[in-house]
Amino acid sequence: MLSKESPENRALIVGNGGIPALIGLLAYPDKKVQENTVTSLLNLSIDHGNKLLITKGGAIPLIIEILRNGSAEGQENSAATLFSLSMLDENKATIGTLGGIAPLVELLTNGTVRGKKDAATAIFNLILNQQNKVRATQAGIVPALMKVIDDRSLGMVDEALSIFLLLSSHPTCLGEIGTTPFVEKLVQLIKEGTPKNKECALSVLLELGSKKQTLLVHALRFGLHEHLSQIAKTGTSRAQRKANSLIQIAKKCY
Template structure:
């Protein structure tokens, strides 16, 4: 998927893609029933999340439920990048509540037990961020 590479290769592309309306179609592709397409899409969105404005736009487009779904059921690479995406999204206060209320915490905890080293790192950081919100406390 070319857009995945465009979001990785040039920092300016992260802004251009967002400014030209590229984020809404990418978020829609997260729910497409093709695991490789989901993998490429979640990775492209992860690359776009480096830009703070894109975090808010990706959130507004409703990406979090699909990212959680891919975290639970995607390919290995898609799960790894979904964990990283949730880590990035969990940095916004409003997303701490959203991720928790959409049951995003259990699959992150599962990664602590069964994930790769990178998945465990991203899951740990995301869980730490989520724990800062009182509504996510047990």
């Protein structure tokens, strides 16, 4: 808590060699110690300079190991720490290369609600790196996100769709995402979802349809057009723009 609340305390801890000492404890064979250590590093990583020190100290592979095998809270805070460290662009590639994507997908699939949210946040940031998009797809991110969308009690539909939007920009990922069942799911969200759900689903469908027109044909068969017309009039400003763009592309499908 000392490191979380006060910049002065963080500076004092770092100035007295706190980061190397904490990194040394990440491999300690006690899950509670690991949990407390990664939590402390998470709090210290709030500061940009500390992100660099934590990275240079060799913490990332040790944090990934806790993400794989630590306690539930240790896994959650490891995911949050990887997100924090991935704010440095070079760390996005490093985390992917060191195998950090697959355990994040595992946490998204089987973690606690908080674990799923921490995993989704980290994954979103990491797949801004193109190679990590492929790694995430190979690790099973698509079925994991489908489950998240289907479990409305999680309240993570928008987060899942935002990840899908990033993935759909990569040709390798597009092949796995661009399926008829997924298009039907998007149309259902456009029909029944919250205004934000509709906005996000439209964005994904526009990305898919602009790259693979047959997917938009399927969407039209599922009744997309009537919903587009309504959203173009009454949706959020962003949703209206997406709906109008889809209407223009759809005209080429008739």
